[in-house]
Amino acid sequence: MQSNKKLRMTCQRRVILEELQKVHSHPTVDEIYEMVRKRLPRISLGTVYRNLEILTKLGILQKLEKTGTHKRFDSRLDDHSHIRCVRCGMLQDLDTEPRIEMPEALNQITNFEVTGYCLEYIGICSSCSEAQKE
Amino acid sequence: MQSNKKLRMTCQRRVILEELQKVHSHPTVDEIYEMVRKRLPRISLGTVYRNLEILTKLGILQKLEKTGTHKRFDSRLDDHSHIRCVRCGMLQDLDTEPRIEMPEALNQITNFEVTGYCLEYIGICSSCSEAQKE
DNA sequence: ATAACTGCAAACGTTTTGCCAGCAT
DNA sequence: ATGCTGGCAAAACGTTTGCAGTTAT
Numbered sequence: 001m002q003s004n005k006k007l008r009m010t011c012q013r014r015v016i017l018e019e020l021q022k023v024h025s026h027p028t029v030d031e032i033y034e035m036v037r038k039r040l041p042r043i044s045l046g047t048v049y050r051n052l053e054i055l056t057k058l059g060i061l062q063k064l065e066k067t068g069t070h071k072r073f074d075s076r077l078d079d080h081s082h083i084r085c086v087r088c089g090m091l092q093d094l095d096t097e098p099r100i101e102m103p104e105a106l107n108q109i110t111n112f113e114v115t116g117y118c119l120e121y122i123g124i125c126s127s128c129s130e131a132q133k134e
Numbered sequence: 135m136q137s138n139k140k141l142r143m144t145c146q147r148r149v150i151l152e153e154l155q156k157v158h159s160h161p162t163v164d165e166i167y168e169m170v171r172k173r174l175p176r177i178s179l180g181t182v183y184r185n186l187e188i189l190t191k192l193g194i195l196q197k198l199e200k201t202g203t204h205k206r207f208d209s210r211l212d213d214h215s216h217i218r219c220v221r222c223g224m225l226q227d228l229d230t231e232p233r234i235e236m237p238e239a240l241n242q243i244t245n246f247e248v249t250g251y252c253l254e255y256i257g258i259c260s261s262c263s264e265a266q267k268e
Numbered sequence: 269a270t271a272a273c274t275g276c277a278a279a280c281g282t283t284t285t286g287c288c289a290g291c292a293t
Numbered sequence: 294a295t296g297c298t299g300g301c302a303a304a305a306c307g308t309t310t311g312c313a314g315t316t317a318t
Contacts (some may be wrong), residue, residue, distance in 0.1 A: 021209045028204035044275045064206040070162035072198040075155040114258035117251045123246035178300045
């Protein structure tokens with residue numbers, strides 16, 4: 001799984017990582033870019049994207065929103081869970097509903113009006129893991 | 135919450151809805167466009183987007199991937215949950231981890247190699263609900 | 269010398285928008 | 294007549310990529 005490329009902890013890479021470790025929010029790439037630019041004014045957005053991707057592949061960062069970039073719509077209206085293949089992006093309904101702690105306590109804890117949830121299991125679907133064996 | 139516009143159930147709107155109700159997968163907009171185009175060859179992609187959005191606002195459809203379009207990265211590596219404000223998009227960690235049914239049974243049920251999950255509660259954060267009152 | 273890396277700008281794919289004509293009320 | 298709507302094309306947006314020059318080994 002590990003790449004065989006040699007990795008250099010360049011200044012840009014280190015600063016991106018440090019800035020991301022500094023905050024507990026989950027900044028978007030643009031926000032990260034702005035944070036990093038205060039220390040490295042000449043860094044480019046492309047470099048930020050590239051390094052975030054590399055650091056994620058190395059397991060040093062985690063990408064949130066594993067969910068794809070395409071919008072998807074559902075005629076089923078209740079909260080229900082999905083499972084997504086990280087390889088091919090396939091998304092399917094989960095029929096057995098996992099038990100989710102009811103959000104009532106959450107309202108207090110988080111100070112949100114919690115209106116629903118969005119649970120996706122992530123994994124590798126059978127056809128992708130078949131394909132891998134070839 | 136309901137808009138005060140008059141809604142016409144036009145042909146395009148109806149076909150989009152019907153096609154979406156026909157399938158149990160969660161097609162992307164592009165896929166929906168192709169499905170609808172078989173019945174209405176002259177429909178435009180913009181119309182599909184507009185109507186999906188309208189039908190969602192009316193509560194007839196549900197938008198999956200409520201999660202934003204921006205990539206976000208996290209230096210925390212464990213699976214942990216988040217809560218997102220649907221108004222302002224703010225995303226924050228959830229400290230109290232809800233109990234998620236362990237994915238072991240899931241492997242069998244879904245035929246996936248389940249590797250993790252992604253749980254987001256959705257709601258309205260306190261500053262947004264304050265702002266609303268004004 | 270080689271390979272990894274950066275900045276820049278262009279390209280890309282998805283989604284949104286402005287405009288005008290058409291249609292229902 | 295009014296106002297919601299659709300088709301089209303252009304714009305906008307976030308992200309990725311190609312290239313040429315730089316840096317570390």
